[in-house]
Amino acid sequence: MKLKSKILLFLAAIFLLFSMIVWLYSMLLSERTNEEWGKIYVKSQINFDKSRALLPIMREITVIKQMSREHALIQMALNDENATLREKGLEVLERYRLKFQDKSYFAAFLKSQNYYYNNSTNDYAQNRLAYKLSKENKEHRWFYDAILLGDEYQININRDTMLGVTKVWINLLLKDNNNQTIGIIGTGFDLKKFLKESVDLKQEGIYNVFINKSMSIQLERDSELIDYSSLSVPYEKHKTLSLIIKNDEEIQKIKEEMLKLEHLDKENSISTLWIEYKGKKQLLSMIYLKELGWYGITIINAKKLILLNNFSVFLVFCIAFLIALVVISIIYNRLLLNPITRLKKIMREVEHGKYEQHIPIIGSGEIAELSKQFKSMLEFVIRNNSELESKIEERTAILKESQQEISSILENVDAFIHIKDVNCKYTYANKNVIHFLGLPLDEILTKDDTAFFDENTANMIRKNDLHVIEKGIKVEVEETITNPLNNETKVFLSIRTPLFRKDGSVYAICTTSSDITQRKLAEKKIHDLASYDTLTQLPNRRLLMERLEQAMTLSYRNKFYGAVMFLDLDNFKPLNDTYGHDRGDNLLVEVAARISSCLRDIDTVSRYGGDEFVVLLCELSLEKDEASKSARVVAEKIRVSLEKPFILNVLSENEEKRIEHKITASIGVTLFMDNDVTIENVLKSADIAMYKAKESGRNTIHFSS
Structure with a gap:
């Protein structure tokens, strides 16, 4: 009989003896011990499941509550159109963003309907105003439903389609000093990570799920079963516990237990009942999470509650294994260890390069077959060793050639x-x-x-x-x-x-x-040719239109008035007719320099065509009268600068001489701030005002009405 057969027969005898002992022992203590163990196990498991879900959420709620008491944030919610208040409020949001686990926040304000957001990678640092809320948009329904509900805070799982993220959202009502709700602030958890830490810790025979008071599924390891946007979708569209537990009678029993738990004064009370789940009898335990308004449900396989059998098997197995180990070690030494030790010694000598030696047949049965196979393998190694060394030398030479080729390519x-x-x-x-x-x-x-x-x-x-x-x-x-x-x-x-x-x-x-x-x-040169006048190096009409469009957008957003001036030079044509276009070009260059010297860095002067120039003034004032005064000051400064004589070098009768030429400017001015006014209307208004300045005797300034 081979060694393998002997060992199998021996282990079978030990297994029979072991089974009889376990059976006798389990009959004596199983019923009472399993009953007590079941109570302890269920309570421990349900409290463990509660801690996994509740602790990280409550930590975030504590931080959000601290943030809600920040005066700057309350002031921002009341008037975030004020740039100063908005910046102070955003500083508070950014400071607290770094305290949140997800490093993200959101703030939605009732008065302005503005929704601010930033995430862990600070992607929204330049534009934290994510979007505008609207009652007509069903995606924004959660905001108005949450305020109408009136709970201090709510936990909601949904996908923000405007931002493209799905999270566990913690909403907290933001209130002013009069305890009036003025908005909702909060943060979010990464859904996958939160599921992994709360319900996706796979434990054999244990299933976890969290539901709200309407039995809508809030947390489940299968994200397809989660009831997203439970604050904003109709009840008939909710994903409830009936998707998991199919029996209507058992669902009704669970509802009754939920009501009992909710009205119990005692904290951490647990309710249990036996249900049929996945075709097996299993124990359902439930706890009410008062802080979240959720119920934690844990379903445990009945086999998990059997302690005694496992303990008895373990105890008896240890004793039986100790006895078996002593017996097996004696047999093992005689049948296996001694022959294997001899064979191992020979293998170690071969490992150190002693290939040329006699290898005897050691042991019997499988050990003898093993020593024969080792002897054949050694002979094969000796035969192929020289061939392998030859191949290594050949491939090393090829590798060196390849390295030289790669190096040559990289160098050239x-x-x-x-x-x-x-x-x-x-x-x-x-x-x-x-x-x-x-x-x-x-x-x-x-x-x-x-x-x-x-x-x-x-x-x-x-x-x-x-x-x-x-x-x-x-x-x-x-x-x-x-x-x-x-x-x-x-x-x-x-x-x-x-x-x-x-x-x-x-x-x-x-x-x-x-x-x-x-x-x-070359790219810069092409850009300059496309955007700047080649004579004066001022922005051309195309670039002016771009800057005017930007200025009008900012003016409307910030409520600052801006102004456009249309300038036409008086007495310019006689210079061209008398001394030629070259002298006229020289004068236009000097005119561009004088106008530019009268402006701020944020303003723009453009050569509009011929002897026409357009000036764009940005961010003059919040008040129209003040903006008008500021525009008039600049226009007057330009008018005075241009009426000063220009000294030009001209060629007359083949002789170069210096002449003095005087021009003036007729200036039309129009203010803008209203978003309904088009660029064309603004330029047309300034142009009409310029012609009225000419009709008034030239060298004057006229504002459009």
């Missing part, structure tokens, strides 16, 4: 290529990089960019490198770098590629940079 490609380790230190640089830095290769390797560039440039390069190392993604970015040799500034298009180990971690990055300086200069 028209790009700047280098490799850095995860500490941003150079480990390779091709000849273009070496030439750019002006140093030999050995003085570049093992150093970072602080050794070659100024602090700002080195920090910029390091930031881009670390982004690739930390994220493990390929990144393409434009970089402006000054050559340390000649201080020549160049623009590079750099492609950074992470290099990965087999385990997926990044061990280095390879950067390929192309010099795009000439391309960027």
